[in-house]
Amino acid sequence: MHVATPPAALHAARTEQIILFRVSGQLFGVSSASVQEVRSVDSLSGAATEINQPTLRKVRHVLRRGDKVLYVINAAVHFGLPASSAGLIFVLRKTRTALLVDGMDKMATMTRLQALPLAYCHEERKWYRGLTALDQNVIPVVNPEGFLTADEFALLDASLPPLETTGETANGGTELPQ
């Protein structure tokens, strides 16, 4: 009987820092290297512009930073979870997205990331980089590039409201080192 050998047995150990966060009571992980900033929702209340794209309910706000537009993804809607009270925004590095989450749980060190089992065969394959076992728990580790497809970006870009000078002066955020 041939079953793939666990990858951890084939490679020397290397670790990765992840941020554990909650959305509607569900715990997720995201690589800390892919989070550029963590800001409170309150601190961005004046900086976000509303956007109305009926086919993409998970994006209701846009943040403009100079020429850059960040689409704010409501993680609860994205993952199909019950609506929750978002408290934080993760600005994701190397993407044009920011993630609205309930709160941060803790930082943790991940030593092994297992690919999502092949039985999972729908959108979740884009959502997650894989699964990791931490403290007798299994945590899905999100793929920062899996929140919007190229088509969805194009749709959102086309429905952007006219540029306004928002003069973002947000406080209460934490810029994470790269």
Add this chain to the structure above:
Amino acid sequence: MTQSAELGSQSFVLLRLGERRFAVIATQISELVAPSRIFRFPHRTPKLEGVILRRGRIVPVCDVAEKLLGKGLTSRRFYLIAVRHYGEKSEWVALPVTGDCELIAAEMTGSGEADAAHVAGWISHNGEVIEVLNLDALTPGADALPTSTIPAVVLEALP
């Protein structure tokens, strides 16, 4: 498991789902384990309940009862860990079952055109005709997807 030998025949594991019994070719079975904690997370694949941790691996739990019985299991006692093939790859899947399993030897009759895709064949045991399950057709998998949705690298390790 109990075992009865019959020369020249193939080995099967008999499993119970509710009031019915089904068979799986024994070489596809890894082990029978007691219920353990299911970890759930958001996804869009039907029939997947979550994952369990087994021997350091994360194993998806596929509820096949609804497809086979027309209703979900009201009680479960074990997980049957089986090997599911995805093209050239294979991975474990956990099937919730309601009773003890039995290892038997029997001769299989191949499935017919009228049989569902998840029927690999039929065996006769103690006067009962039992479906032999084709797990690759019964459980969800990436081979049912357009290739564009399957990542080129499906096994990521932290080297």
